[in-house]
Amino acid sequence: MARDDVKTGYKLIGTRPNRPDGLDKVTGRARYGADFALPGMLHAAVVRSPHAHARIVKIDASKALALDGVKAVVTRADLPTGLTGEDLNLQDNTLAGEKALYDGHAVAAVAATSQLLAQDAARLIEVTYEVLPHVTDVDAAMAPGAPVIREGVADYSVPEGMNGNVARHMEFGHGDVEAGFAAADIVREQTYKTEATHQGYIEPHACVAQMGEDGRGEMWVCTQGHWYIRRMCASVLGIEAANLRVTPSEIGGGFGGKTTIFMEPLPLALSKKAGGRPVKLVMSRSEVLRATGPTASASMDVKIGMKKDGTITAGQVFFRMQGGAFPGMSPIGEALPCAFACYDIPALKHEAVEVIANRPKAAAYRAPGSPMAAFAVESLVDEMCRELKLDPIAVRLKNGARNGSKSSYGPVYNVIGLAETLEAAKAHPNYAIPLGKNQGRGVASGFWFNHGGETSVSLAVGEDGTATVMIGTPDIGGSRASIGLMVAETLGIPYEDVRVNVVETGALGVNEPTHGSRATFASGKAAVEAARAAIKEMCKRAAAEWEIDAEAVEWKDGAAHPAGPNAGKFPPMTIGEIGSKMGGSGGPISGHHEVTAEGVGASFGTHVVDVEVDPETGRTTVLRYLVVQDAGTAIHPAYVEGQYQGGAAQGIGWALNEEYVYGTDGRLQNPIFLDYRIPVASDLPMIDTVIVEVPNPGHPYGVRGVGETGITPPLPAVASAIAGATGVRIRSLPCSPPKVLAAIKAKG
Amino acid sequence: MAKVHLWASLRRFAEGQEVVEVEAATVGQLLDALERAHPGLGPAIKAGLSVAVDGEVIANNRAAPVAPGSEVFLLQRLKGG
Amino acid sequence: MSKIHVTTTVNGDPVEFLADPRETLLDALRNHLDLTGTKEGCGTGDCGACSVTVDGTLVCSCLMLAAEANGKRVETIEGMAGEELHPLQRKFIEHAALQCGFCTPGILVAAKALLERNANPTDTEIRYWLAGNLCRCTGYDKIIRAVQDAAAEMRGAA
Numbered sequence: 001m002a003r004d005d006v007k008t009g010y011k012l013i014g015t016r017p018n019r020p021d022g023l024d025k026v027t028g029r030a031r032y033g034a035d036f037a038l039p040g041m042l043h044a045a046v047v048r049s050p051h052a053h054a055r056i057v058k059i060d061a062s063k064a065l066a067l068d069g070v071k072a073v074v075t076r077a078d079l080p081t082g083l084t085g086e087d088l089n090l091q092d093n094t095l096a097g098e099k100a101l102y103d104g105h106a107v108a109a110v111a112a113t114s115q116l117l118a119q120d121a122a123r124l125i126e127v128t129y130e131v132l133p134h135v136t137d138v139d140a141a142m143a144p145g146a147p148v149i150r151e152g153v154a155d156y157s158v159p160e161g162m163n164g165n166v167a168r169h170m171e172f173g174h175g176d177v178e179a180g181f182a183a184a185d186i187v188r189e190q191t192y193k194t195e196a197t198h199q200g201y202i203e204p205h206a207c208v209a210q211m212g213e214d215g216r217g218e219m220w221v222c223t224q225g226h227w228y229i230r231r232m233c234a235s236v237l238g239i240e241a242a243n244l245r246v247t248p249s250e251i252g253g254g255f256g257g258k259t260t261i262f263m264e265p266l267p268l269a270l271s272k273k274a275g276g277r278p279v280k281l282v283m284s285r286s287e288v289l290r291a292t293g294p295t296a297s298a299s300m301d302v303k304i305g306m307k308k309d310g311t312i313t314a315g316q317v318f319f320r321m322q323g324g325a326f327p328g329m330s331p332i333g334e335a336l337p338c339a340f341a342c343y344d345i346p347a348l349k350h351e352a353v354e355v356i357a358n359r360p361k362a363a364a365y366r367a368p369g370s371p372m373a374a375f376a377v378e379s380l381v382d383e384m385c386r387e388l389k390l391d392p393i394a395v396r397l398k399n400g401a402r403n404g405s406k407s408s409y410g411p412v413y414n415v416i417g418l419a420e421t422l423e424a425a426k427a428h429p430n431y432a433i434p435l436g437k438n439q440g441r442g443v444a445s446g447f448w449f450n451h452g453g454e455t456s457v458s459l460a461v462g463e464d465g466t467a468t469v470m471i472g473t474p475d476i477g478g479s480r481a482s483i484g485l486m487v488a489e490t491l492g493i494p495y496e497d498v499r500v501n502v503v504e505t506g507a508l509g510v511n512e513p514t515h516g517s518r519a520t521f522a523s524g525k526a527a528v529e530a531a532r533a534a535i536k537e538m539c540k541r542a543a544a545e546w547e548i549d550a551e552a553v554e555w556k557d558g559a560a561h562p563a564g565p566n567a568g569k570f571p572p573m574t575i576g577e578i579g580s581k582m583g584g585s586g587g588p589i590s591g592h593h594e595v596t597a598e599g600v601g602a603s604f605g606t607h608v609v610d611v612e613v614d615p616e617t618g619r620t621t622v623l624r625y626l627v628v629q630d631a632g633t634a635i636h637p638a639y640v641e642g643q644y645q646g647g648a649a650q651g652i653g654w655a656l657n658e659e660y661v662y663g664t665d666g667r668l669q670n671p672i673f674l675d676y677r678i679p680v681a682s683d684l685p686m687i688d689t690v691i692v693e694v695p696n697p698g699h700p701y702g703v704r705g706v707g708e709t710g711i712t713p714p715l716p717a718v719a720s721a722i723a724g725a726t727g728v729r730i731r732s733l734p735c736s737p738p739k740v741l742a743a744i745k746a747k748g
Numbered sequence: 749m750a751k752v753h754l755w756a757s758l759r760r761f762a763e764g765q766e767v768v769e770v771e772a773a774t775v776g777q778l779l780d781a782l783e784r785a786h787p788g789l790g791p792a793i794k795a796g797l798s799v800a801v802d803g804e805v806i807a808n809n810r811a812a813p814v815a816p817g818s819e820v821f822l823l824q825r826l827k828g829g
Numbered sequence: 830m831s832k833i834h835v836t837t838t839v840n841g842d843p844v845e846f847l848a849d850p851r852e853t854l855l856d857a858l859r860n861h862l863d864l865t866g867t868k869e870g871c872g873t874g875d876c877g878a879c880s881v882t883v884d885g886t887l888v889c890s891c892l893m894l895a896a897e898a899n900g901k902r903v904e905t906i907e908g909m910a911g912e913e914l915h916p917l918q919r920k921f922i923e924h925a926a927l928q929c930g931f932c933t934p935g936i937l938v939a940a941k942a943l944l945e946r947n948a949n950p951t952d953t954e955i956r957y958w959l960a961g962n963l964c965r966c967t968g969y970d971k972i973i974r975a976v977q978d979a980a981a982e983m984r985g986a987a
Contacts, residue, residue: 022922025930026914028866028906032931035865115856116849156791157757170824172755200965202870202878203931252868252931253965285871333824351756410753410821411800449826451807477928477966516807516826596809638925642967646928649968673875673963681956681969698804 012489013701016638019481020500021250030250033206033222034282041208042071044270044281045118046263047108047125048291049100052134052358052666053149056096056127059108064121069113072273073125074266080238087235089326093361094236094265100129101149101325102358103667104290106263111270111279134358134666138299138322141165141357153327153356167327168354170336172409173316175347180314184305188384192376193732194715195659196297199365200650200678203252204288209267210278216243217268224254224474225513230505232261237268244268247504248474255650256364259513262292286671293363294660296323296330300376302339306384310395312345317376319352321369323362330354330362331369334449337409338370338712339377341447342396342418342604344405358666364515367448367708371651371715375733378444378716383729392443392720393426396606400445417630417694418445418604424690425606430626438612439623440724445606446712450705451516452597456509457526459487459534461589465558465576466497469530471523472511474502477646477707478639479519485635486524486701490531492558493575500527509594517705520635522597528700533591541585542573599698603705605629607648607713611721618741620656620722626688632696632704640706645687647710653679654711655718659734750778750801750818754789758822761788775799776810778820796825837898839864840908848895854888855879857895858905866906866934870963877962880935881905887942889961906934909941916979916986917941926975928966936962940976948984952977 024030061073076095083091091097096105108125112118133147140146141163148164157169181187203222211217217239223229226246234241251258267279283292299320305313317339323330332352340348385392400422405413422445425431435441458470469487473479480500488495512518539553542560546553552567553560559572582589608626613619627644634640657677661669670676695702715733723729728743749769754762762768763786770785772778779797783790798807800821806812807826814820832847839862846861858864858881867890870878874889881890882904909915917937920926927933936959943950943958950958955976956969964972 016925018922019925021930022927023914025927025933026918026921026937027910028864028934030930031865032868034859034869037863114849115860116851155795156761159757169757170755171757201929201931202876202963202965203868203929204870250931251929252870253929255965282869285873285876334826337823409800409823411805411819412803414803449805451826453807478925596807598804598806598809598812600805636925638971639928642925642928642971645968645970646966650965672873673871674873678963678965679968680960680963681973682953682960684956684969686952686973687968687970 010489012485012495013633013635014637016636017481017495019478020484021475021480032203032252033249036208036220036249038208038210038278041278041280042111042113042274043115043118044109044111044267044279045122046106046266046287047122047127049096049103049105049107051100051129051131052103052136053132054100054129055098055132056100056107057130058128060126061108064110064124067117067121069117070110070121071277072111072270073108074269074273075108078269078273079236083235086328090232090261091236093262093326102360104287104360106291109266109270111274136357136359136662136666138297138320138355138357141322141355142320149325149356149358155327165355165357166353167356168332170332171351173349177314177316177347177349180347181305184313185308186384186387187303187305188380189301189303190380190731192300192302192379194298194372194375195733196294196359197654197658198289198294198676199255199257201253201255201257204283204285205262205292206282207264207267208278208280209271210276211268211272212276213272215239218245219268220247220249221264222249222251222258224251224258224476224515225511226505227472227510228259228513229261229264233265233268236265245504245506248502251474251476254476255366256368256515257293259515260293260363285673289671289676290668291360293361295365295368296321296362298372300372302376302380304380304384306388308388310388310390310398312343312399314347315340315345316349320355321352322355322357322359324359325356326361327354327356335369335373338447339373340408342401342445343399343408344401345399345408348408366647366650366711370446370448370712371654374444374446374712375715375719378713379719379731382442382716382720386723393422396445397422413602415694415697416602416604417692420692420694421604421606421628421630424692425608425626425628428608428626428690430608430624430688433610435610438615438725440611440721442609442717442719442721442724443606444713444717444720445604446709448517448603448708448712450521450600450603451518452522452600453512453516453518454510455522455526455597456511456594457523457530458508459527459530459591461534461575461579461582463579465493465574465579466499467491467493469498469500469527470503470507471500471527472503472508473514473519473523476514477642478636479523482520482635482639483524483527487527487531490528491535491575492556517603517707521600521699521703521705524703525597525699526593526595529593530591533593534589537589538575538578541578541582544585545573546570601632601696601698601704603630603709605709605713607717609714609717609721611718611725613722613725613740615744618737618744620735620740622652622685624685624688627710628690628692629706629709630692630694630704631706632699633693633702634691635701635703637691640691641689643706644689644710647708648687648714649679649684651711651714652684652718655715655733655735657734657736749816750814750820752778752782752820752822754822758789758792762786772814774810774814775801775806775812778814798823798825833896835896835899837901837903839903840905850896852895853891854893854895854898855890857898858890864905864907868931868934877939878932878935880938880962882938882942887939906938909937915941916982917976920975920979924971924975924978926967926971932962932964936964936972944980944983948980950980
C-alpha cells in the first residue's frame, strides 16, 4: 500500500493531543441545548396522546389559556396546510392532525412564564379522543385482518395485493440461489427478531427559539445537523430557510437520533404567537423514549447453503421491518445491502418489506439497519459453523469480501480491510484464551457503507500565523480534534495553532449533519482542501514578495520556500510572516471548500466476545470483548478507539437488555432509564481494540469513517457466545435473563 | 453506453430487464435518460436514489461522471446515523 | 403557590433564592443560580448526570427538593477546579474519557466522591460506584482508566 510510506512521514496524524473543547466539558462550562437562556424567555410543555391510535375529536385549551402567565397554545390548526411527502410526515409528527398515531404523539403545545406553569397548563388542555384499533408488532401489522392504520401509504414499489400497512418493498440479488442451495451440503433456514431500541443519548432534545411576527426567527438547538433543522422547521412552518438562523449547541450524544426534527418547530410557533418572546422547550426522558425516533423492529427470515468445508454457496433473506406510523422510516434499503456485505457469495436473493405500525417515527440509529441484518445472517452463519465444527473466523476468511469482490448489493469493492480485521482477530490473544464452564465465545463481522455528503468548510489565516477553521458538522465525539490535526498537518503548523469552530447556518454553505460516519471524513477532507487553497494563496503572496513565479514556490513545515535552486535564494517565509503582512499584500487570506464529498471507504470490523451465563438465572456476564476495525488511517487514535468501544457497548445493550416493550393497550411500558436499561459501568468489561489501517484512497489522509460499524457485530456475536456457553440459541433479541433461562430449561 | 443494473423490484418498470443501457456522461444525465426510456421508473428516481458507478457509491451527486462502459448499480438512498 | 426562601452554600459561596415547593435542587442550580454544568438526563435518578454532593454525600440533584438544600453545603462541577484542574478533570481530557461530554460533569463529581472515600479502588469498585452514572458514548473503558490514573497521581502526591 503506497500510502503507508506517506504515513510514516506524518508529524501530527496518529498522535493523541487533548481535544480543544475538553476543558469546557470537564468544567461544566460547555453549553448544551438546555443551557441557553434569553431575557423574557417563556417555557413550553407538550400535550401528548395517551392512545396508540385515536381520532382527535376536539381540543379545548380555554382553561389553560385562562391561567395568568400562559401566553400561547398551538395545535395543528396553527400550522400551514398543503404540505406533501416527507414534509407532511414531519409536520404530522410535530403535531398530530386528524389522528394520533402512537402513544406519545404530540397534540398541542403551550408556552408560559415558567416551566411548572407550562406543565400545569398542559394538564388543563382537554383533548377528546375516539380510540381506534391499533397494532404495534411488525408481524401482527402484516397479518391478515390487522387494522390498516393509514390509507395509501404504499409507494410505487409495493406490488398489488400486499397488506395495507406495507409501505415499501425491495428486492435484489444475483446468481442462481436455487442452484446454490442444491450445491450445498447443508441448507439451514431460521427466523430472527430484534426489538426496537433507542439511541439513548443522555441529553434530551432541547432548544430555545425566537420568531417575530415577520416570520424571521432564530434558534439554539442540540442537533447533529443544524441545516437539516433549518430546512425541516422552515417546511413545517411555511417560512423561508434564510429567515431562520440556527446555532447548534454542544450536543450530548445523537447516534442518528438528532438528524431530524421532533419538537423543534413548536417553540418557534409558540414564540410567534406569544409576541416574539423566546421560548424554551426541553423534552423529558419519557418524552424522548415515547416520542423521538427509535430504531425499527425487525422480523427476518434467513436461508444459507454451506459446503462441509465452509464454502457458502447461496444466501437468501426476507426482512420485515416497521419504522413507526410513517412510511419511509424503516431502514430496509440499508439492512438488505448490509446483510451479506461481508461475504463474496455467488448467489444471493434479498427481499424486504417496510410495514407501518402505531409506534413513533423511527430515526437513524448508528449504521441504520445493519445491526439487525447482521444479527440474522451472522447468527445463522455461526449456527452452521457450530454444526459443521468449523472455526468461525476461518469460514469468514474463506467466504469474506476482498478487494475486487462483487459486493452483495452489486458494485465491486475497491480497497477494503475485512480480511485484515479477521486476521488480526485470529492473532489476538483473546482468541486463544481457554473457556471455562458455562462460558462461550462468539465471533461476528459487520459492515457500514459510510457517507460523504454535502460539506462546506472555511479556513482563515490569522495575523499571527494561526488558523481558524469553520465547520458545519457538530462535534459529538472529538471531531474538532481530528480535523484540527489534519489541518495542522497540512499547513505544517502546531496543532495548538489551529482552532476549529462549529459555526451556525449563516456562516457557511449547507452542510449535512454529523451522520453516516462523515464528520472526520468529509469535513476533514474539505478542511484539508481549504487549507491547501490557503497555502496556494500564501505561496502567491511569497512569490510576489520575492518577485518570482508562484509555481516556483513550495510549501513545507509551515512556510513558503523557493522550489529548488533555480527559483532563487530566499529564506523561508513562515505563515506568521505572511499572516502579519497580508493586509498589505492583497488582503485577508482564506481557503474554502464546498463539495458533495465522494470517495468514502467502506468500513468493516470483526468482534470477538466471551461470555459466561449463569444457568440458575439466565444472566449473561460479558467477560472480555475485542473490537477490530479498519479505520483507513486513525487520525486521533484515542477517539477512534472511543468509537469502537462506544459502538460495542451499544450493541451489547441491544443484545442483552434493551427493548421497547409495548402493552396490549399499545402504550410504551418502559419509558424511563430504570426500565429501558442501557449498559452501566458494572455491566461491562474493558473493551479491547485493534485499529487496522487500510488507507482509503478517496481521502487525502486515507480516512474511513469509524463511527457506525462497531454497533453491528455485537448483536450476533453476543448471541453466538451465549449459544456456546449454554447450547441454546436465542433468535429473538434481547437475550434477557428470563428468555435465556427459559431456553435453558426448555432444553432440559 | 453505461450498463445500469436495476434491483429486482424495479425491473417491472423496465419491461423486466435487469440491465438497461443508457448514454450518459454524468449521474444526472443517466437518471434522466433512464426516466425518459422507462417512465415507470420516475417515482423511484424521484423518491431518491443512490448509485454506484464502477464500485464507487455516489450518494447524491448528479454531476458525478459516468464513463462509456461504466457499470452502474441503483441503490435506495442511504441514511446514516 | 407561595415560594420558599432557601439559604444555602454552593461551592463555598453563600447563596439564596426563592423556590417553588415542587422545584428540585437541580432546577434551582440551573435556573435560579445559573449553574448549568449540572445536567438533567432523566429526572428520575437513573442517569446520574445531575450528580452533586450535599454535605459531602453524593446525590442526584433531580431527586432532592430545592427547599431541602436550606442550610446545607452543596458542591457542583463548577466548584471542582481550583487554581488548576482537579486531577480527575485533567485525566479525563488526557485519556479521551469523554466523547459528547454530557455525562462528564456528573461522572467527575461522582468519581471525586469515590476517591475521597477510597484512594485506591479496584476497577470493579469504580465500576460499581459509577453504575448510577450512565454514559452512552464511551463504553466506560477510558473512564475507568482515567479514574485509575487520577487516583494513582493523587496517591503519589499525598
